[in-house]
Amino acid sequence: MTMKSRHFKFTKTFNVFRVVKVAFAIALIYLLTPILFDNFFPSLNFQKTDGSNDIVDKYYEKRKNWLTSNLGTMLFKNKPIQANQDNRVFSVLIWKYWGWLKKRHLEGHTENDPLDECSVKNCMFTGDDTSINEVNAVLVHIQHGIFPNVTKRNPWQIWVFLSDESPFHTFSMAKRKPSFSNLANIFNWSMTYRSDADVPVPYGRTVPLPMPSTRSLSGLIPHWKDKKINVLVNALISNCAVRKRMDYIRELQRHIKVDVYGKCSDDNQESCPGSFKTDCPVINNYYFYLAFENSECRQYFTEKIFYNAYAKGAIPIVMGPPVSDCEKILPPQSFLHVDNFDSPEHLATEILRISESEEKIQMYHKWRQHFEIVNEHGYFGTKSMHLCRLCEALNYNDGKTKVYDEDSLKLYLDPKLLCSNIIHL
Template identity: 30%
Template sequence: MSSAPAHRILHLILLGSFVEGCLVCLFFLCYDPSAISILDPVNSPEQTEQGKRVVPKKSNDVVPNSNDDVITVLMWLWPFGVKHELNNCSCLFNIKGCFFTGDRNFYNQADGVIFHHRDLDEDQFNLPKLNRPAFQKWIWMNMESPTNTPRIPTIENLFNLTVSYRQDSTIPVPYGFIEAADGKEEFVLPRKNKLVCWIVSNWKEELVRVKYFNELQKHIKVDTYGSAFGKYVPGVEYWSIITSCKFYLSFENSIHRDYITEKFYNPLSVGTVPVVLGPPRHNYENVIQGDAFIHVDDFSSPKELADHLLLLDKNEEMYLRFFEWKRYFKARRTMFVTEQICLTCDYLRRHKEYETLSNFKEWFWEN
């Protein structure tokens, strides 16, 4: 065996050990026997009286003394068919007393039932056959933009609440958050050996971002990666690539209100300046201060943008100004599906009023 493969294997072994250790630490940090969460329990509810919420006991569950302390959330359709076990709302978000399940036997006890739009679109007749309990809320979950969200005519007036990236959702869960830093710390710029980078898989010539890139690359070198360029990027290398670039093209696949994805938050979190193509600048400034990123709309052409990036490359003082915000804040990605479920539980605990979604088509697809 050559030394290079051996070195790579050793690196992967050490990385695996590190990740395993982190998971073990997270388990002990997040373990809270008072928190309730179940993934597809084997046992059925002990009773299913209409209007009552009864949590069945299992040998490995700790059930609160009062059922009134428990908010039951039922995932009717798992997002993209992938099941999740969520038992750390208390640890991660200080949200306690959440009972989460994918077992439909809990339907009559559920305070809220979540329906993931894409899976509902694929199986529109897979809805509860029983009457909806008076206290129960139906929640529409979606993280795709209107362009990539199939319309379902039958969902009008069907849901009570929404959980999505939209800031005007009942339960807004964006793709990332800008949070206060633990303390005022001096930012240390990571080592940079590339000027502009872009990692992309979805390539369609008619997309605005593709047209813009095709013009931009005529005036500045862009290091490109991803399936669109025949350069698959494994997860281990993804973050190192973004970190090594001074600027990252945070170009969204479609342009819609509040549709600001991980493409924006990832470079922010590792000390790289995002160059954004998406909703207007003021929409991004609802998320973070305006001198933390560059918006393509600020330039009359891709060539003018390229000239500005080349200027910043030569002026370190100007470049470092993009990281002033890091003295007080930090960026993180949303923990899907965990964050959506936990924040839904918290909302259901605090809001008992009745509401229904009307003009759903106008709100999401036409607004």
């Protein structure tokens, strides 16, 4: 049995009245003024780093009232947290799907073991399901809809549900979709891409540089010398069933040329197979990338934005999470959002205006002088931090007891609360 560790800190105990209040607020806030991830607890005053400046400070000011676990505070508020000092070794069962998760998050797409660079190394991971009553934590990948059947559970254990998918696809591989009521009062922690998860595992993050860069912008933008002016926009799409985004692209192509790669392309299907193991170098050549997600859900940002756009030196054009989420999660003034334009024609006009000069284009890259994007999804040779984050959570989060009841689960997994059904079929 091989194991590795990480620290974690518990968030506050769920209160029934608070859950009802939050659930009602989400429905209103989503439609009116989306601030879902601002919390109701006192704000945490995070410390400045040596490289702190007004731009960085203003960016984190938007996050100061977020509800975060201790680990989330470290990852999203740039605030150091003291690890627990009890010298424990945590045993973690990856229930049922250890082989798949090990391949996906440890061995799949990077040469080095991501756990080697983890801030803590006191966790042992196992796939031996018979040890379920002995381990400190149980991680359940809920996409298959299969759950442990335990009649008596140790009260000191932490059960964690893992979901990397949008709420529309949470149980996409399940033969029979479970109800939230059947999953109530089982799990203690959430492990999702959301910043307010107990164990946040985002596809990518915006982090400040130790000191502002003095390099020229052209030297900071990846593949700047590869950009071409004859075709400004591209997209890499292999799921053609999401009608809204395909219809939007076709309408956009009436006003500006857009090169589409992947299975949904008319001309370039073989140029980029859409595999998460294989990079698509041709998209290095474009100034803009259509980061159109398959679901329009809160904070659902994937490699489409963090890798296909930012890591390629492109300005992402976002369809998916609302503008308010983009403003808080993505680098400042770094993206365009389809919701800010009356029509694809209006968007095309803005793309052409920005492309009139290198100076205008580089205005959308000025953030690179103060921030960098960290890709943590495990695709295209990047590191997946999932198991490291779980170990960190066990070390850094506090020990306050909580359990996810039905309403609490819905705040993380219910598309009726968290998503628009316009973009998804």
